[in-house]
Amino acid sequence: MSARPIIEKLARYLPEVKKPERKLSLGERLAWTALVLVLYSLMGHTLLYGVPKAASLAGQSPLIMSIIFAQRIGTLTTLGIGPIVTAGLILQLLVGAQIIRLDLSKPQDRATFTAMNKLLTIIVVLVEAMVFTVSGMLGPLGPSVQLIVFAQLVAATMLIVFMDELVQRGWGLGSGVSLFIAAGVAEAIFTNLFSPIMLPDGYYQGIILAMIQAAMKGGTFHEIVYRGQFPDLIGLIGTVGVLLLIVYLEALRIEVPIQHARVSGYTAKYPIKFLYVSNIPVIFASVVFTNIYFFSTMIWSKFNPTNTNPLLNAIGMFNATQAGAIPIGGLAYYVTSPGTLSRAISDPVRALIYSVIMIVFCILFAKFWVEVGGLSPSHVADQLIKAGMQIPGFRRAPTIIARLLEKYIKILTIVGAIIVALIAIFGDYFNVYGGGIGILLMTGILYQYYELLVRERLAEAYPFLGRVLGEE
Numbered sequence: 001m002s003a004r005p006i007i008e009k010l011a012r013y014l015p016e017v018k019k020p021e022r023k024l025s026l027g028e029r030l031a032w033t034a035l036v037l038v039l040y041s042l043m044g045h046t047l048l049y050g051v052p053k054a055a056s057l058a059g060q061s062p063l064i065m066s067i068i069f070a071q072r073i074g075t076l077t078t079l080g081i082g083p084i085v086t087a088g089l090i091l092q093l094l095v096g097a098q099i100i101r102l103d104l105s106k107p108q109d110r111a112t113f114t115a116m117n118k119l120l121t122i123i124v125v126l127v128e129a130m131v132f133t134v135s136g137m138l139g140p141l142g143p144s145v146q147l148i149v150f151a152q153l154v155a156a157t158m159l160i161v162f163m164d165e166l167v168q169r170g171w172g173l174g175s176g177v178s179l180f181i182a183a184g185v186a187e188a189i190f191t192n193l194f195s196p197i198m199l200p201d202g203y204y205q206g207i208i209l210a211m212i213q214a215a216m217k218g219g220t221f222h223e224i225v226y227r228g229q230f231p232d233l234i235g236l237i238g239t240v241g242v243l244l245l246i247v248y249l250e251a252l253r254i255e256v257p258i259q260h261a262r263v264s265g266y267t268a269k270y271p272i273k274f275l276y277v278s279n280i281p282v283i284f285a286s287v288v289f290t291n292i293y294f295f296s297t298m299i300w301s302k303f304n305p306t307n308t309n310p311l312l313n314a315i316g317m318f319n320a321t322q323a324g325a326i327p328i329g330g331l332a333y334y335v336t337s338p339g340t341l342s343r344a345i346s347d348p349v350r351a352l353i354y355s356v357i358m359i360v361f362c363i364l365f366a367k368f369w370v371e372v373g374g375l376s377p378s379h380v381a382d383q384l385i386k387a388g389m390q391i392p393g394f395r396r397a398p399t400i401i402a403r404l405l406e407k408y409i410k411i412l413t414i415v416g417a418i419i420v421a422l423i424a425i426f427g428d429y430f431n432v433y434g435g436g437i438g439i440l441l442m443t444g445i446l447y448q449y450y451e452l453l454v455r456e457r458l459a460e461a462y463p464f465l466g467r468v469l470g471e472e
Contacts, residue, residue, distance in 0.1 A: 007115050014118055017165040024170065026456045033172035033179065036163045040180055041187070043076040043160075048152055050145040051138045067188075067438040068286045070180040076156035078132055081177050082290070083124035083157060084164060089287050091117055096372025121161055128294065129153035135298040137325055174445075174452055182445040185438040189239070192231040192433040199230055207231040229340055235431035242427060242436050246443050249275050249419065254408050258389045267392070270384065272405075275420065276412040279440050280369050281362035282420045286437070288361065289335040292316075296332040297325050337428045344429050351429075359421045366417035370409065377405040 024032075051074055066072065071080030091113065094100045100116075102109040132138055133150045141149060164176030172179075195205035203210040203224055210224050210231070225233045252274035259267045296316030304312040305320070307329070316332030318325040327333040334353045338344040344351035370376050381402035390396040391404055420440060427436015434442065 007112060007119065010115070010119060014115070014122075015162070016118075017162055017169050017171070019169045020171055026453075026460055029171065029173050029456075033167060033174075036167055036172060036176060037179060037183055040070075040077065040160065040163065041183065043156060044072045044184075046076045047074055048076065048078065048138070048149055050141070050148045050152075067181065067185060067435050067441065068283060069290065070177075070184040073132075074138065076152065077160070078138070078153055079125065079128050079157045079160075081160060081164070081180055083121050083128055084161060084177055085283075085287055086128075086291065087117055087120040087124050089284060091120060092372070093368075096368070118161075122158070125154055125157045125161070129157065131294050131298045135294075135301040135325070137297055137301075173456070174449055178445045178448065182442045182449075185434040185442040188434040188438065192235065195231075199227075201227060201230065203227070203230075205231060207233065207236050226341075228342060229431070231433065232431060234341075235433055238427070238430035238432040239434070239439070242423060242432050242439050243443070246423070246440050250443065250447070254412065256405065256408065257392055258384065259392050260388055260390075268389075270380075270389075272408050272412060273416075274412060275416040276409060277366045277369050277373075277375065277416055279420055279437065279444060280373070281366040281417045282358075282424045282437050282440075284365040284369070285358055285361035285421075286424075289358075292335050293327070293332050296327075296330065300325065337425070339428055340431060341429045355421075355425050358425055359418055362417040362421040363414055366413050370413050375409070377402040377409050380405055380409070 066080075069080035069082035069085065071077050071082060091100070095102050095113065102113050129150050132153060133141065133146045138149060160176075160180075164180075166172060167174065167176040167179060191205065193206050193208050196209060197205040199205050201223070203213055207224065211221065211233075214221050214224055221233060250273075253271040254274065255269035255271050257267065258270045293316075297318060299312060300307075300316050300318045303309065304317075307313055307317045313330055315330050316327060317329030318332070319328050320326075327336050334350060335357060337354060338347060338351050378398065381398045384390070384401060385396065385398055391401055394400050394404065420437070423440055424435070424437035426432075427439070432439065
């Protein structure tokens with residue numbers, strides 16, 4: 001018996017955000033987008049009721065976790081967009097691997113996919129809320145307090161799910177998930193630059209204010225060159241360097257000459273991005289690492305709190321502190337970034353293993369995404385053929401064009417995956433503000449929003465062009 005009828009029946013009872021009855025103006029959509037962003041930001045600064053160490057826990061999640069999932073542990077955004085991303089990743093992999101057979105070009109299959117995605121998201125919300133509540137990641141909680149915290153996490157995360165749906169259903173612009181990630185990275189960068197909070201080393205948290213403070217003390221900056229986990233000059237230089245590198249790499253293209261098969265003299269170039277799979281591999285790898293961290297923490301807290309079970313120690317060993325469960329061994333330890341250059345130097349084996357695992361996973365996910373994401377040479381060749389194009393000097397056949405494109409795409413897939421993995425790794429080591437992968441994500445998201453705003457402005461100014469672009 002097919003599960004589709006059951007899923008479609010359940011979908012009718014799921015709460016959802018309705019599409020607007022009319023097409024909203026750009027100003028209205030910007031207003032709704034801003035409202036959602038402000039609400040999410042307020043949730044990120046609202047501590048969970050009943051969590052005794054919430055104030056010290058806020059923002060203490062591993063850097064990649066806090067970026068990818070836009071989360072702040074100890075607040076209403078403790079789970080962030082984690083359930084949405086995890087559920088979407090699982091379904092994309094299952095559909096791409098043909099384990100779930102859906103043709104997303106068909107409206108009915110897209111509706112089924114959306115229903116399955118929401119159902120799985122709700123399941124992940126419940127599971128992750130339980131993990132955080134009972135694992136000790138939020139500190140020691142009594143049974144009654146656990147129930148209260150669990151209810152808060154579920155309610156807050158479901159609100160985040162609906163805010164993302166509201167943005168995507170035509171009330172806002174783009175995607176709520178992308179919006180929350182970009183906003184979180186931007187806030188982290190702004191905080192590291194201008195925060196007036198005084199830190200234990202006697203300097204402001206914001207490096208710009210710390211530099212002014214150092215200059216007023218006599219112009220010596222050696223104390224703020226390296227400050228461990230605090231914003232420092234190395235991090236400032238690293239942030240600027242990574243930003244310039246990403247902008248440069250995003251602009252690189254390999255241009256393959258093409259021409260129209262029936263229009264003589266019409267030539268063009270088919271651009272292949274240097275970062276062919278963009279930041280997708282490191283997002284997938286980070287989601288896998290994060291879920292390993294989550295579930296190993298739950299297993300440790302319930303079955304191995306003293307780290308005496310050799311089998312469970314292989315999964316993860318932790319040290320319970322006021323800042324939560326800190327990995328000290330096992331798989332969870334090696335899939336979590338050391339975080340700073342000093343920690344990487346003090347434990348080079350961990351730093352090396354983490355780097356190798358990250359690079360290998362990024363390459364594997366990049367190759368997989370090329371096949372399932374419509375980026376394979378054969379898929380691109382079919383698109384060119386359907387558009388009436390061909391490569392000069394070669395027969396107009398999909399297999400031949402695919403073979404020529406494969407020489408470029410195969411290399412760029414692997415090289416691009418390695419580069420984004422290294423940006424993520426060394427972004428952490430050199431204290432880059434918002435993390436290397438955070439800047440990579442934010443740059444890509446802001447560029448997408450720029451293109452979206454340009455298209456929306458054109459659609460409003462020229463309605464006919466809007467219909468051509470598919471806006472109506």
